[in-house]
Amino acid sequence: AVYVRTAAEEEAVEGLARWLLSGGGGAHPPRRNFLFVLAHAADPALYPANLLRNLALEPVASLLVFLLDVDLIPDPGLYGYVMANMATLEGQAAHAVFLVPAFQGLGGFAADESAFPTDKNEVVRMVQAKQLKPILSGEQEFWPAASCVAYDTWYQADQPYAATYQWPCEPYLIGLTATMPLYDERFVHYGNDKAQHALNLFYLQYQFLVLPGHFLVHWAHALAAWADEGKRNAHMGEVLELTEQFKFESGTEAGVNWHTG
Numbered sequence: 001a002v003y004v005r006t007a008a009e010e011e012a013v014e015g016l017a018r019w020l021l022s023g024g025g026g027a028h029p030p031r032r033n034f035l036f037v038l039a040h041a042a043d044p045a046l047y048p049a050n051l052l053r054n055l056a057l058e059p060v061a062s063l064l065v066f067l068l069d070v071d072l073i074p075d076p077g078l079y080g081y082v083m084a085n086m087a088t089l090e091g092q093a094a095h096a097v098f099l100v101p102a103f104q105g106l107g108g109f110a111a112d113e114s115a116f117p118t119d120k121n122e123v124v125r126m127v128q129a130k131q132l133k134p135i136l137s138g139e140q141e142f143w144p145a146a147s148c149v150a151y152d153t154w155y156q157a158d159q160p161y162a163a164t165y166q167w168p169c170e171p172y173l174i175g176l177t178a179t180m181p182l183y184d185e186r187f188v189h190y191g192n193d194k195a196q197h198a199l200n201l202f203y204l205q206y207q208f209l210v211l212p213g214h215f216l217v218h219w220a221h222a223l224a225a226w227a228d229e230g231k232r233n234a235h236m237g238e239v240l241e242l243t244e245q246f247k248f249e250s251g252t253e254a255g256v257n258w259h260t261g
Contacts, residue, residue, distance in 0.1 A: 050183035110220035157212035
């Protein structure tokens with residue numbers, strides 16, 4: 001789903017669709033396995049990220065769905081792994097979601113796709129060489145959003161392992177499409193919009209299993225205007241109040257002690 005505020009932004013999305021259909025002007029095979037859902041801004045001051053996520057979830061027809069951001073690149077082997085293990089994953093997905101750890105490049109490796117790792121061995125080597133790090137693990141970043149994946153365990157793991165959920169972790173995950181909860185659309189400002197979804201899965205007693213051999217790499221880009229620190233701070237009170245309301249409502253509905261979030 002793409003949030004468009006102006007006619008120029010809508011034309012840019014239509015131009016991208018034409019480019020994909022043409023195979024990048026003939027440089028690549030034409031692509032038709034994509035769907036853009038355009039959401040027009042009623043109030044350009046807001047960024048209803050969870051509404052967009054729900055719009056993207058609605059037309060999904062596959063058995064499993066991967067909840068990730070557009071600036072994250074899956075490793076080349078992930079799709080093949082999922083397809084080859086579909087029966088096993090489907091059997092576990094009734095009560096579990098599958099976490100995929102994310103990394104971000106450092107220095108010149110941050111936005112150079114040709115330097116991105118292609119397998120786990122390369123990830124470990126690049127982390128040791130300080131060319132790559134777990135996403136959001138820097139001094140000025142928000143490590144609690146990603147730390148529940150337990151990266152130190154992942155480096156050594158050769159089997160899926162259980163992650164211990166802790167608020168406000170918001171991992172990237174694969175789950176059963178038919179039973180995937182929707183996002184709370186009341187979150188229209190920066191903060192806790194993805195975290196509330198992971199917390200809801202926890203309240204619903206899903207197990208968080210980390211896939212040991214696969215990963216995502218973050219493509220570095222400038223911070224979007226809607227995520228500006230000043231705008232975040234201006235609405236933080238509203239976000240925190242809504243978060244506590246959500247915890248109470250969803251925890252009560254699930255019949256759990258919502259204070260655990």
